[in-house]
Amino acid sequence: MSLSVIKNIEREVGNDSIKEPSNDYVVDGLVPKVVLYPRDINELSIMMRNINRAGLKVIPMVNKSKLFLGNVPKGYDVAIDLSRVHRIIEPDPEEMVGIYGISVPFMEVQRELSRVDRRLPIDPPLSSRSSIGGIFSCNLFGPLAYVFMSTRDITLRVRAVMPDGTVVRWGTGMIKDVAGYNIKRLYIGSCGSLGIIYEVMTRLAAMPEVIAVARLDRELDLLVTRRLKPFGVVVINGTMYLRFEGVKDEVEYRLSKLTEVSRAEVFYGAEADDHWYRLTSMDQLFENYDLIMKVILPQYKLGDALSLVKADYVVKMPMIGEAYLGLRGALSPDIINAIRNRVSELGGYLIIVKAPLEMKRSIDIWGLQQNLDIMAKLKAVFDPNNVMSYGRFVGGI
Amino acid sequence: MVLSREIINKLISIVGEDNIITDDVELMVYEADGSLVYTAKPDVVVFPRSTEEVAKIVKVAWENRIPIVGRGSGTSLSGGALPIEGGIVISLARMNRILELDIENETATVEAGVINLWVSDALAKLNYQYPIDLGYYFPADPGSQRVSTIGGNISHNAGGVKCFKYGVTVNNVRGLKVVLPNGEIRFFGGKVIESPGYDVIGIISGSEGTMAIVTEAVLRIVSNYESVKTILAAFNSIEDAGLAVSRIISSGIRPVALEFMDRIAVNAIEAGPWGGGLPTDAEAILLIDVEGSEPGAVAEANRIVDILKSSGAYMVKLAKDRAEANRWWSARKQAFGAMGFVGPNYITGDGTIPRKKLPEALYRIREIGNKYGFRIANVFHAGDGNLHPLILYDERRPGEREKALQAEDEILRMCVEIGGTITGEHGVGYHKRHLISLLYTDYELDVMKRIKSVFDPLGIMNPGKIFPR
Numbered sequence: 001m002s003l004s005v006i007k008n009i010e011r012e013v014g015n016d017s018i019k020e021p022s023n024d025y026v027v028d029g030l031v032p033k034v035v036l037y038p039r040d041i042n043e044l045s046i047m048m049r050n051i052n053r054a055g056l057k058v059i060p061m062v063n064k065s066k067l068f069l070g071n072v073p074k075g076y077d078v079a080i081d082l083s084r085v086h087r088i089i090e091p092d093p094e095e096m097v098g099i100y101g102i103s104v105p106f107m108e109v110q111r112e113l114s115r116v117d118r119r120l121p122i123d124p125p126l127s128s129r130s131s132i133g134g135i136f137s138c139n140l141f142g143p144l145a146y147v148f149m150s151t152r153d154i155t156l157r158v159r160a161v162m163p164d165g166t167v168v169r170w171g172t173g174m175i176k177d178v179a180g181y182n183i184k185r186l187y188i189g190s191c192g193s194l195g196i197i198y199e200v201m202t203r204l205a206a207m208p209e210v211i212a213v214a215r216l217d218r219e220l221d222l223l224v225t226r227r228l229k230p231f232g233v234v235v236i237n238g239t240m241y242l243r244f245e246g247v248k249d250e251v252e253y254r255l256s257k258l259t260e261v262s263r264a265e266v267f268y269g270a271e272a273d274d275h276w277y278r279l280t281s282m283d284q285l286f287e288n289y290d291l292i293m294k295v296i297l298p299q300y301k302l303g304d305a306l307s308l309v310k311a312d313y314v315v316k317m318p319m320i321g322e323a324y325l326g327l328r329g330a331l332s333p334d335i336i337n338a339i340r341n342r343v344s345e346l347g348g349y350l351i352i353v354k355a356p357l358e359m360k361r362s363i364d365i366w367g368l369q370q371n372l373d374i375m376a377k378l379k380a381v382f383d384p385n386n387v388m389s390y391g392r393f394v395g396g397i
Numbered sequence: 398m399v400l401s402r403e404i405i406n407k408l409i410s411i412v413g414e415d416n417i418i419t420d421d422v423e424l425m426v427y428e429a430d431g432s433l434v435y436t437a438k439p440d441v442v443v444f445p446r447s448t449e450e451v452a453k454i455v456k457v458a459w460e461n462r463i464p465i466v467g468r469g470s471g472t473s474l475s476g477g478a479l480p481i482e483g484g485i486v487i488s489l490a491r492m493n494r495i496l497e498l499d500i501e502n503e504t505a506t507v508e509a510g511v512i513n514l515w516v517s518d519a520l521a522k523l524n525y526q527y528p529i530d531l532g533y534y535f536p537a538d539p540g541s542q543r544v545s546t547i548g549g550n551i552s553h554n555a556g557g558v559k560c561f562k563y564g565v566t567v568n569n570v571r572g573l574k575v576v577l578p579n580g581e582i583r584f585f586g587g588k589v590i591e592s593p594g595y596d597v598i599g600i601i602s603g604s605e606g607t608m609a610i611v612t613e614a615v616l617r618i619v620s621n622y623e624s625v626k627t628i629l630a631a632f633n634s635i636e637d638a639g640l641a642v643s644r645i646i647s648s649g650i651r652p653v654a655l656e657f658m659d660r661i662a663v664n665a666i667e668a669g670p671w672g673g674g675l676p677t678d679a680e681a682i683l684l685i686d687v688e689g690s691e692p693g694a695v696a697e698a699n700r701i702v703d704i705l706k707s708s709g710a711y712m713v714k715l716a717k718d719r720a721e722a723n724r725w726w727s728a729r730k731q732a733f734g735a736m737g738f739v740g741p742n743y744i745t746g747d748g749t750i751p752r753k754k755l756p757e758a759l760y761r762i763r764e765i766g767n768k769y770g771f772r773i774a775n776v777f778h779a780g781d782g783n784l785h786p787l788i789l790y791d792e793r794r795p796g797e798r799e800k801a802l803q804a805e806d807e808i809l810r811m812c813v814e815i816g817g818t819i820t821g822e823h824g825v826g827y828h829k830r831h832l833i834s835l836l837y838t839d840y841e842l843d844v845m846k847r848i849k850s851v852f853d854p855l856g857i858m859n860p861g862k863i864f865p866r
């Protein structure tokens with residue numbers, strides 16, 4: 001790596017904006033040569049402009065809670081630590097929208113929003129320790145997506161720094177806006193491969209009058225569950241939780257219907273909500289398992305896919321057709337491919353979310369086979385020099 | 398552009414004599430779309446019956462660099478379906494089969510030429526024959542849902558009255574089969590909520606036919622609730638109606654639909670055959686649907702009634718049955734068409750504004766109307782801030798059409814000035830392409846153009862749309 005680039009950056013940014021790499025910044029065993037720690041968007045833009053010119057390989061990060069997600073990088077010169085950039089939370093409760101900086105922790109956003117009786121209606125994995133940046137750049141969501149749709153769907157505007165340092169805005173922030181191409185949707189879920197998102201604007205939901213979470217001692221059939229009209233459902237190692245929301249009469253009606261099909265223990269209000277976020281954050285899964293897979297299926301096929309893998313820990317979200325599976329130890333690429341083929345025959349996808357390094361080196365974690373040419377060309381529109389998270393996204397782009 | 402006999406023969410060999418129009422008089426039908434402001438004639442219209450036929454047609458166009466314009470029902474209100482540079486119009490009208498209704502996986506797979514409402518109709522029939530719970534429907538419901546196609550809805554990323562709760566078209570598309578301009582057939586997504594990689598479905602949706610021809614879609618379907626309640630409220634002031642909307646949304650209730658109409662709009666509707674008994678003396682009316690279990694929906698409706706009354710509504714009515722509710726709703730859904738009863742011509746404007754700016758926007762629209770001497774009716778998807786000013790004019794008077802377009806232009810510029818956008822659901826198309834640079838910088842527009850080139854490097858897909866010359 002040419003030192004002159006760092007010298008150029010040094011000249012233009014604050015003296016604490018460049019750091020020596022520590023262990024925290026290691027990605028898949030690779031240590032960056034330098035850590036850049038921008039104070040603001042202006043510094044971030046200066047850094048990207050210089051990096052891009054020199055063709056250095058960058059990985060952006062905030063809380064570093066999901067650095068395991070992605071293929072093994074094909075290069076890693078610079079870590080961009082975004083943890084002090086743009087810490088804003090600006091709810092507009094009347095318009096039912098909110099603006100958040102990338103570095104704000106998700107839970108802090110929820111706390112702020114609750115002061116004005118609002119919330120971000122998503123419940124992604126690792127919500128307990130994720131920043132807004134991590135959740136939106138990876139399009140992470142949980143069971144509530146059945147009703148409120150995905151993180152990508154509720155995003156109204158993205159502000160980002162392009163790999164060449166240009167500051168851009170995609171979307172106007174209106175709930176309905178079809179002017180120009182929907183580029184914000186490309187950014188959400190691009191996992192840091194198109195540029196650096198530094199701010200998102202989303203739809204909000206109001207706090208409902210009643211929240212109830214019911215715990216069941218058995219798992220109900222999908223069709224029976226759907227009839228109960230829950231807002232979200234998660235099944236953790238066989239224990240099923242259903243979340244209901246709405247006005248009191250609505251929730252009471254749903255719970256009465258539930259008691260017709262199963263016994264249940266019911267939690268209400270803040271206790272229910274806390275419980276729900278603990279469950280859907282899946283901290284235990286992420287802390288204790290070396291291999292975590294995510295399967296995405298047509299809802300009714302989810303059960304078939306789960307029977308293909310003997311997992312030690314299973315978080316199933318039947319209403320949205322997704323599950324996270326924890327295994328101790330690794331699986332061989334042949335086994336992964338065999339499972340993947342079966343999942344694909346069922347109409348779904350299998351993503352390796354976390355895996356031991358040796359295993360990661362021998363597989364593509366995303367498993368996407370089709371349309372890789374288009375994915376690569378889209379990436380090249382934004383990042384022709386392969387500066388951003390090089391090699392980590394689908395098909396090694 | 399004039400197509401050679403050889404090319405016409407190639408097209409005939411693909412679709413057959415009965416599925417092609419080359420006659421000048423017959424082609425006139427295809428020189429306009431729902432906007433009825435500009436016209437542009439195609440050289441030929443073809444009616445393929447399968448994705449494979451679309452692919453072969455597109456390949457001919459690709460090899461000969463002929464413009465291609467996809468066409469559903471031609472109800473675009475932005476000039477989107479006009480073949481500005483001539484060429485081949487590919488009508489999807491004969492690709493109109495519902496391929497699969499998959500209740501278990503909550504999807505419907507349809508060809509692009511299927512009319513929006515047919516999807517819900519087919520689901521309703523299925524429900525009648527084999528009672529499946531409460532039944533399902535397709536929630537993206539543009540006012541044009543009786544006539545517009547799924548392909549057209551996807552290409553314009555159409556919205557509808559239910560999108561405050563259920564999202565716009567793109568939020569309800571799970572999978573997409575398309576033909577790329579080079580004739581390749583591609584499929585994205587599946588019957589799944591997400592798939593790895595960039596959101597190609599999201600970028601093609603709303604791209605107004607400038608990237609690919611959509612031939613099939615996997616749609617999300619949603620189940621009905623036990624009960625729907627409809628509420629009608631009348632106000633003497635626009636401000637009060639706006640305030641009521643904010644209060645309803647703040648209360649934690651998620652209405653399925655929340656529609657606003659001003660006095661001129663209501664009077665136009667009530668003057669025609671689609672009148673639904675809406676109060677013609679109100680400055681503004683609100684029409685609201687909530688859904689849930691019977692006790693839940695009743696409780697929500699009562700809450701809304703209280704909010705409406707305390708926000709200054711002088712009349713609040715809960716529909717006594719579905720028949721009454723349907724009368725109100727069909728009156729609302731005919732709002733655009735009803736303008737024909739109060740003026741010979743009209744332009745349907747389409748901008749989005751921050752909801753709290755509604756009184757200001759309506760005041761300024763009235764000023765613009767006065768300045769040009771036009772009456773302007775307003776229909777507003779109040780939940781999501783999408784405003785449709787309907788500018789009434791008479792094209793028989795020289796210069797009036799141009800003036801009406803100028804008035805629309807000013808209204809849209811005003812929408813941007815107060816923090817909104819130039820189109821909420823009808824698309825940029827041909828009419829508004831000069832306005833897109835109010836929203837995006839040259840750099841950002843250049844990124845968009847380069848994305849188009851990923852799919853359409855020769856620039857043959859619906860040329861002359863979205864981007865300024």
Ligand SMILES: Cc1cc2nc3c(=O)[nH]c(=O)nc-3n(C[C@H](O)[C@H](O)[C@H](O)COP(=O)(O)OP(=O)(O)OC[C@H]3O[C@@H](n4cnc5c(N)ncnc54)[C@H](O)[C@@H]3O)c2cc1C
Pocket residue numbers: 430431466467468469470471472473474476477478479489509538539540541544545546547548549550551552553554555556557558605606607609610611612733734822823859
């Ligand atoms: C009375 C009335 C009410 C309306 N109400 C609404 C409303 O509530 N919400 C709303 O969003 N819109 C509304 N519209 C506008 C219009 O109906 C929508 O934009 C609709 O989605 C267009 O569908 P279509 O089949 O008529 O498409 P067309 O008008 O034929 O085409 C629309 C655009 O899509 C392209 N296209 C069409 N099919 C394909 C395909 N298969 N592949 C690629 N490109 C294709 C065309 O080239 C064009 O750019 C209304 C229009 C009218 C006349």
